[in-house]
Amino acid sequence: MSDIVKELLDEDAFDPKKLFNEEEYSTLIIKRDGFNKKENNAADLLEGLLDKEITRAESEEIFLKLKGSNSVDMMVDAIKKAKRLEEKIILTAACWESCLDFSNHFLFFVELACNDILLLSLEGLTVVENCEGTIDESTLSKALEIAQSSNSSNRELMIDLITNIKSRIV
Structure with a gap:
């Protein structure tokens, strides 16, 4: 059995309560109904910006990719939907940092x-x-x-x- 499967089956390795802990995980979900591949990629990038472990270099790469995907409306929508202040601030900063x-x-x-x-x-x-x-x-x-x-x-x-x-x- 692979390590991934073992981890998935190990009841102690997975705590569903952690998934809903806003202090540990972003709870922003971008509605993707009808998205094409490019839009899905942009949504993944926005969600990636909210990772607490992200480095400045990784952020810079995301800003470049967001500029290339011209995801202005999606970014505004994400800010509107963000419930946590920290997420709103990060996403708003991403707007000007992406040079869109x-x-x-x-x-x-x-x-x-x-x-x-x-x-x-x-x-x-x-x-x-x-x-x-x-x-x-x-x-x-x-x-x-x-x-x-x-x-x-x-x-x-x-x-x-x-x-x-x-x-x-x-």
Whole structure:
């Protein structure tokens, strides 16, 4: 009998309770109905970023592959579905680190930038700052309204966010 089979059959080697321990394992599941092979690979990459043992070099490789797969919508969806703050922060950072353009999700990242949690706010702001596509006037007006009415405790970040949005208004 192979070692893998022995481990699977060994009742002491497998503790199902650990699988649902959010401190030990990521609980983010990306819905893959109708995904093609490329989309499945991108979903695997996103889930891989949440591995607590991942090295910086492995992260860099994932960012390059995510850029190649142009998985913008999937990344935003994963952030929305992430229940743990740590996962939201990691996935939001992956957005700007993958060098993809999230201009089509500008308002979403403006809202993240307005968060009271410093790291999430910082990562959201960094994505906003890296949006290079054209953003229509009404979206910019709405973004400015959101930023100016924010009660975030991260005042310096809010000033940077408002300045960035104003600089985009023609």
